[in-house]
Amino acid sequence: MQVHIQNLRVSYLEENHSLLALDRLDLTLHPGRITAMVGESGCGKTTLGKAIMGLLPDNARLRGQILLDRDNVPDLDEARMNTLRWSTAAMVFQNGTATFNPVHRLVDQVAEPLVLKGTPRKKAMAKAVDMLAHMGLAPEMARRYPHELSGGQAQRGLLAMALILDPPLVILDEPTAALDAMTKAFIARVIQDLRVRGKTILLITHDLDLAQALADDIVVLYLGQIMEHLPGRDLLENPSHPYTLALARAFPAMDAVRDLGGIRGDAFYRMVHAHAGESGTDHVHTHVAAPDSFHQGGHAPPRGCLFQPRCTQAVEACTRDEIAIMPSGDHQVRCLRGGIAQLLCFEQVAKSYGPIKALAPTDLTLMAGEVFCLVGETGSGKTTLAMIAAAAIIPDQGKRIFQGRDMDIWVKKEFTSLAPKIGVIYQNPAESVSHRFTVFDIVAEPLRIHKMETRTEKIHSRVLRALSDVRLSTAPEFLQRYPHELNMGAIQRVCLARALVHDPDLLIADEPTSALDPSVQAKVLKMLLGLQIEKGLTMLFVTHNIGLARKVADRIGVMVDGRIIETGPAARIINHPGHQYTKMLINSARGLSDTPQGMSQVYR
Amino acid sequence: MRTRQHKWSRPVFAYLAAALILVYLSYLLPQLLPGDFVTAMYAGADVSLNALQEAELKAYFLDNQTFGEYLGNLVRLDWGYSAAFFAPVSTLFFAALPWTIVLMGTAHILSSFLGFFLGVEAAWRRGSLVEKSGVGTMTVLEGIPEICTGALLLLVFSLHLGWFPAAGAQTAYAEQTTFQWVLDVLHHLTLPLITLVAAYFPGNFLLARAGMVMVLKKQFVLTAKAKGLPPGRVRYAHAARNALLPLVTRFGLRFAFMVTGALVVETIFSYPGLGTLLFNAISMRDLPLIQGIVLFASLMVLVVNLCMEWVYTLLDPRVSHAS
Ligand SMILES: Nc1ncnc2c1ncn2[C@@H]1O[C@H](COP(=O)(O)OP(=O)(O)O)[C@@H](O)[C@H]1O
Ligand code: SF4
Ligand SMILES: [Mg+2]
Numbered sequence: 001m002q003v004h005i006q007n008l009r010v011s012y013l014e015e016n017h018s019l020l021a022l023d024r025l026d027l028t029l030h031p032g033r034i035t036a037m038v039g040e041s042g043c044g045k046t047t048l049g050k051a052i053m054g055l056l057p058d059n060a061r062l063r064g065q066i067l068l069d070r071d072n073v074p075d076l077d078e079a080r081m082n083t084l085r086w087s088t089a090a091m092v093f094q095n096g097t098a099t100f101n102p103v104h105r106l107v108d109q110v111a112e113p114l115v116l117k118g119t120p121r122k123k124a125m126a127k128a129v130d131m132l133a134h135m136g137l138a139p140e141m142a143r144r145y146p147h148e149l150s151g152g153q154a155q156r157g158l159l160a161m162a163l164i165l166d167p168p169l170v171i172l173d174e175p176t177a178a179l180d181a182m183t184k185a186f187i188a189r190v191i192q193d194l195r196v197r198g199k200t201i202l203l204i205t206h207d208l209d210l211a212q213a214l215a216d217d218i219v220v221l222y223l224g225q226i227m228e229h230l231p232g233r234d235l236l237e238n239p240s241h242p243y244t245l246a247l248a249r250a251f252p253a254m255d256a257v258r259d260l261g262g263i264r265g266d267a268f269y270r271m272v273h274a275h276a277g278e279s280g281t282d283h284v285h286t287h288v289a290a291p292d293s294f295h296q297g298g299h300a301p302p303r304g305c306l307f308q309p310r311c312t313q314a315v316e317a318c319t320r321d322e323i324a325i326m327p328s329g330d331h332q333v334r335c336l337r338g339g340i341a342q343l344l345c346f347e348q349v350a351k352s353y354g355p356i357k358a359l360a361p362t363d364l365t366l367m368a369g370e371v372f373c374l375v376g377e378t379g380s381g382k383t384t385l386a387m388i389a390a391a392a393i394i395p396d397q398g399k400r401i402f403q404g405r406d407m408d409i410w411v412k413k414e415f416t417s418l419a420p421k422i423g424v425i426y427q428n429p430a431e432s433v434s435h436r437f438t439v440f441d442i443v444a445e446p447l448r449i450h451k452m453e454t455r456t457e458k459i460h461s462r463v464l465r466a467l468s469d470v471r472l473s474t475a476p477e478f479l480q481r482y483p484h485e486l487n488m489g490a491i492q493r494v495c496l497a498r499a500l501v502h503d504p505d506l507l508i509a510d511e512p513t514s515a516l517d518p519s520v521q522a523k524v525l526k527m528l529l530g531l532q533i534e535k536g537l538t539m540l541f542v543t544h545n546i547g548l549a550r551k552v553a554d555r556i557g558v559m560v561d562g563r564i565i566e567t568g569p570a571a572r573i574i575n576h577p578g579h580q581y582t583k584m585l586i587n588s589a590r591g592l593s594d595t596p597q598g599m600s601q602v603y604r
Numbered sequence: 605m606r607t608r609q610h611k612w613s614r615p616v617f618a619y620l621a622a623a624l625i626l627v628y629l630s631y632l633l634p635q636l637l638p639g640d641f642v643t644a645m646y647a648g649a650d651v652s653l654n655a656l657q658e659a660e661l662k663a664y665f666l667d668n669q670t671f672g673e674y675l676g677n678l679v680r681l682d683w684g685y686s687a688a689f690f691a692p693v694s695t696l697f698f699a700a701l702p703w704t705i706v707l708m709g710t711a712h713i714l715s716s717f718l719g720f721f722l723g724v725e726a727a728w729r730r731g732s733l734v735e736k737s738g739v740g741t742m743t744v745l746e747g748i749p750e751i752c753t754g755a756l757l758l759l760v761f762s763l764h765l766g767w768f769p770a771a772g773a774q775t776a777y778a779e780q781t782t783f784q785w786v787l788d789v790l791h792h793l794t795l796p797l798i799t800l801v802a803a804y805f806p807g808n809f810l811l812a813r814a815g816m817v818m819v820l821k822k823q824f825v826l827t828a829k830a831k832g833l834p835p836g837r838v839r840y841a842h843a844a845r846n847a848l849l850p851l852v853t854r855f856g857l858r859f860a861f862m863v864t865g866a867l868v869v870e871t872i873f874s875y876p877g878l879g880t881l882l883f884n885a886i887s888m889r890d891l892p893l894i895q896g897i898v899l900f901a902s903l904m905v906l907v908v909n910l911c912m913e914w915v916y917t918l919l920d921p922r923v924s925h926a927s
Contacts, residue, residue, distance in 0.1 A: 053830050058731075085832030093830070098823040101842050103920055113831045145921040161831075 001069055001088065001168035001200045003029035003052065008064035010047055010056065010224075018061070021047040022224040025064070026325075031168070034191065034201045036215035036232065038208060038247065044224040045204040046094065049171045052202070053091050054081040068169065086113050090162040094174040094204075096154035100146035107132065107142035110161045117165065131160040136186060152183035159190055170194060171202045176210055188214060208251040212236055220244045223306045226325060228339075229332040237569045240331040240339035242369055243307050249554060305336060312369030312536030313341045342401070343368045343506060343538045344389060349398030351384055358384040360562045361398060366506070371532060371539040373549035373570070375585065376559030382542045383427060383510055385559070389540055390424045390508045391415075403505070419450040423499035425509040429492045433483050440479040443467060443497045452502050466501040469531060470494075489520040496528065500535070507532070510542045525552065546582075547589040550574050558582050619910045623903055630899045631674045657687055684892035688885065693896045696881060703773045704877035707793060707870070708862045711800035716855050718801070719808025724844045726809070727816030739813065742806040750803035754872040757795045768795050771874035796873045804858065811854060815847035822846070848919055853912065860908035863901040 010022040021044040029035050037045050050056050052066055054073050066073040068089060073081065093099045100109055111128035115121055132142045135156040141149070149157060155175060162170060172191065176184045184207075191214055194201055205211050211218055215232035220243060228241035239245045304319040305311065311318065318336050325334040333339040346364040350357075359381045366372050366389075374382050387393040388400070391411050400407035403421070410418045423446075426432035433442050443463045447453045453462065464474045470493040472478070483491055492512065499507060512528065513521040529552060532539050543549050549556050550570060557567040558579065566579045577583045669677070677683070683693040726735045762770040769775075773792050780788060819825065820843055828842040858865060866879030874880065878897060885893035916923045 050826075055826060055830055082832045082834075085830055087832065091830055093823060093827060095823065099827050101824040101828065101846070102922055103845055104841075112833065116833060116837070147922050 001031060002067075003027075003169060003200055003202075004065070004067040005029075005048075005052075006065040006067070008048075008051065008062070008066060010044070010051055010060055010062050012057075013059045013061060020224055021060075022051070025224070025226060027219060027226070029169070029200045029202055031200045032195055032198045033216040034195050034203055034214050034232075035217045035219060036203045036205060036211035037219045037221055038205060038211055038235075039221035040247075041206070043221045045221060046173055047224075048221075049091055049173050049202065049204060052169075052171060053085060053089055054078075086162075086167060087117065087165045088167055089169040089171065090165065090167040091171040092155075092158045092162045092173060092175050094177065096151050096158060097146055097149065099158055100154065102146055104145075105142075106137075106144055106146065106149065106157050110142075110157065110164055113161075113165055128160070128164060131164055132157065135160045135190070152179050155179060155183060155187065159187065163194075167199075169200045169202075171204070173204045174206060175203070176205065176207055184210070206251075208235055208248060220247065225306055225334065226332075227307065227334050229325070231330055234331065237572065240328055240333045241335055242311050242313055242340055245340055245367075245369060245554075246310070246312075305334075310536075312538070313337060313343075340370075341368045342366070343403060344407075344540075345401040346389075347399040347401075349385075349388060349395045349400060351388060351393065351395045357562050359388070359395070362562075362564055364557065364564065364567075366538055366540060367555075368505075368538050369536055370554040371529075371541055371552055373541045373543060373553035373556045374559055374564075375543060375546045375549045375556055378544055380559045381562040382544075382559055384562075386508050386510050386540060386542050389506075390422055391418060392424070416450055416452075419446075420452050420502045421505045423502065423504035423507045425492075425495050425499045425507070425512045427510045427514075429488065429495050429512075429515055430483070432495060433491065433498075435483055438480050438482060439467075439486075439494055442483070442494055443501050446498060446502050450502070462501055463497075466497040467494075469500060470497045471527060472497065488516055489524065492516060492520075492524055493527075496524075496531075500531065503535070505538060506540065507537045508540045508542075511544070512541075513548070514543070514545070528552075545589070546574075546585045558585065615910065615913055619906055623906055626902050626906070627675065627678065627899065628671060630895060631671055633895065660685070683896045686885070686890050686893045688888040688890035688893070693892050696893060697878070697896055697900070700876060700878045700881045703875060704862060704866050704870070704879065706773075706789075707796055707800070707875060707877055708859075708866055710793070711797055711804060712855060712858055714797070715801045715804035715808050716851065719805050720812045720844070720848075720851055723809045723812025723814075724816050724839060724847070727813045727820060727847075728839055730817060730820075739810070742809045745802065746806035746810065748802075750799050751868050751872065753802050754796070754799040754869055757799055758872060761795060768792075773876050792875075796869045796875050799869050799872070808851060808854065812847060812851050815850050816844060819843045819846045849916070852915060852919065856908050856912040856915075860905040861901075862904065863897060 005025060005027045008022055008025040008027075009020070012019045012021055025048070027035070037048065039045060047056070047060075051060075051062060052068075052073065054076065056062060062074055064074070068084065071080075071084065076084070100106070107125060107128050110132060111121075111124040114124035114127060119127070129139050129142050133139065137153060137156050137160070141153060146154065146157075159175070162172075175187055175191070179187070188210060191201065191203065195214075203211065203215060212232055212235040215235075218228075218230050218232050218235050219226055220228040220230070220241060222243050227243045228239065230240065230244070234240075235244070236248045236251075239248055304321060305314070305323050308314045308318045315337065321336060323334055323336050325332050326338070327333075328339050331339070342365050344364075344366040346362055348361040348363065349359065350361040351359040362385065364385075374385065376382050384393065388395050391400075391402075391407060394408070394411075402410065402418070407418070437445070440463055443466055444459050447459050447462060453459050463479075467474050467479075472490065472493050483494070486494070492515070496512070499509075509528070513524050516524060525548075531537065541549070541552055546556075546558075553570040555567060556570050556573040557564045558573070558581065559565070560581055566573065566577070566582055568578070573582060574586065577586055681694040683697070685691075686693050686696055689696055722738070726738050729735045758770060762768045769792050774785065774789050775792075778788070822843075825838065825843050828838045833842070863878045863882060866875075866877050867883060868879070869875070870877045870879035871883045878900075881893070882897045884890075885897065
């Protein structure tokens, strides 16, 4: 069965506004293919499932088409729709046990549709018992009442119930939520088996691992709009939309290595309502609001990108233009910038200090919003590369593109507009601050040097904000302290505040925590990652410690002797390193033999 | 099987013990009252006792029968003698009991079934004009006490229009075929029955509707719809079945307090049931009769409670036997 959804729009009427749950959704589900739908809760996934089943509640309003082969669901009368339900389209609803009627036995509920379609009762019961057995539930289990089943057993029962009429379309809503690994694996096998048998499958899930493992196509939904449509294999490793990246990063994948990041900002929802505008007349409009801030923060514009308030790479046009979904390779992306943007791009960039080749000609790309970790031994050229990225060193050759502009020209012609976009934390905190400066002066330095701010009170407020961002005191006494009065952790935080005081887009952190003891290091790192997500920073993180890189990176690049020998998603580099040297780094970090000291000679 | 017995025996024993305690209290009652109880009882009443009756009564209450003897007498239906009615208490009791059962039983069953079905259908049509006006009407009706409805019906249909008899449960001393007798009984039953149904139905309706509205929001109702079941089956086999419990509880409670529940209506219509009997016994301060009826009424509460526990386990598998 082919399901063809066109221009589907569902809203829920509330007392004085309505809630736009799905907006102009286009989607085709094919027989023998698994389409997974992912997105935060409240983005409209279940609404779509119910819409296909013709089961939206009374307060829902639907526009558009849902074609089940030739039947258009919104046009069908209730009687006709009822004949399609379960025999043509069945749905496994979310939250297992609550889906069953508590007063009827499991087997009765599974057999019920058969009986009503005319199968003799005895035969229907036998078939139901068989189906339950097929799902791994013994006959004595079949006689139980729903409250006597565990979550996993209930889920198996739900699958049996959904498949009892052998429907060509199966919708699964969070089928593995809160289940143990064994049951999860079993259910994954059942779903795969359904695909082999040519069923059309819509898999709604939070579990990105499952989606990636099972799905042929993945649809990423945000506030009722499809943000990206991508092949299943690309979900975790090669997303195109900033939201997909954020989702993937927030998800505790089995082989994810980076400590859990979040998605910055709040979850929002969309409402459509009318109230008096400035002219005094009511006007109907859509806007995006956080769940419990009714009109706070004013009205977001009805046009533009829905993800804009949380996006790490938003530009001014994002709040203005209507954004259509567009192809990008074999993905389809709804983004003005064509998906995750490149923030910085090196083409054959090289640098020598006299006879020493600090950096061989190198290509490197930093994507907006990601944390890229550069790993390598001391002397491998990491700092050189980082400082070239920071526009602090001029390379001998090659091209640097920053936010789409040639960096060399930008540096020469307009450094004052480039400088505020980059923040740097230098390798040695104690040495990177002047000992004659107070805390206040240290943090205020970038603002003053680049003349980004001249009004004293503005400087003051920005310094205070930066200090409180890094959880330092903002008391006047503290502002007048000198670096030698502070401990190492505090100095490092002061440096971080200095790097962030001018709200940069790119943060370059060169061994920011190597001078700290482990407990302080953990704290500072956690704070740094928190800030990265909250402010949507792109980060180039330099470290000699691959164990540390594993905890912070989205992508890792490994450097040896002025060359990047390997780059890739952190999970892949750590779990399946491609290069001999990387393997050795990892092993030594795990405390195995083969220390990498001096081994770089071998790979020259 | 053994575990099942074990599960069952516990509540039954508990109820037996409670029943014994009740009987014992009723046995102690006359002795607990101070002074010469027979004189005190009948002093202000309309009953004039001759010397012999007084002596008999005093003997009955003061002859210090043991609890065992009292219990034996209870079982032998020897519940004493009503001086007010000049008849044994048990005779009076069993003459009144059937009428109360007919009246109250019919009223409860009618009001519960009607309330359930209409409540379920109303909830299903939630938000419609019919439902809204139904709920409004029932809320108003629920506030009207049965004494008002009863008095009004009596006044209009019996005393003024003369369509229905004003007293009794059947026409006395009439030569009737069985069929005529049944019609006669129904004729007498009509007004008190309508009064009671009018009193009980609105509450049942509102309760059933509220329960059903809650159940209709449950996930499993959506599942039932998704399964393509006919609407009637979704409504009754899946939804209403889960809204039944509070209604059954209410039915049980009402049934348990049948005698006191009958008091007002039976008195208004002079219906010869236990309610009227109790009313008369109290107004004449006829202690043996009061004692008998009150003991019956309290035992009734126990029996109905025991039955309810059993019915709950039938209705909802989540109610465990042990609790
Ligand atoms: N019956 C309803 N009435 C009003 N709003 C609803 C109703 N059902 C869902 N919504 C709202 O619609 C949005 C989408 O919900 P849903 O489809 O359940 O999302 P998901 O399944 O992705 O978590 C949410 O904002 C939710 O609050
Ligand atoms: S770059 Fe703009 S259009 Fe693209 S996701 Fe971010 S806010 Fe939306
Ligand atoms: Mg959902």
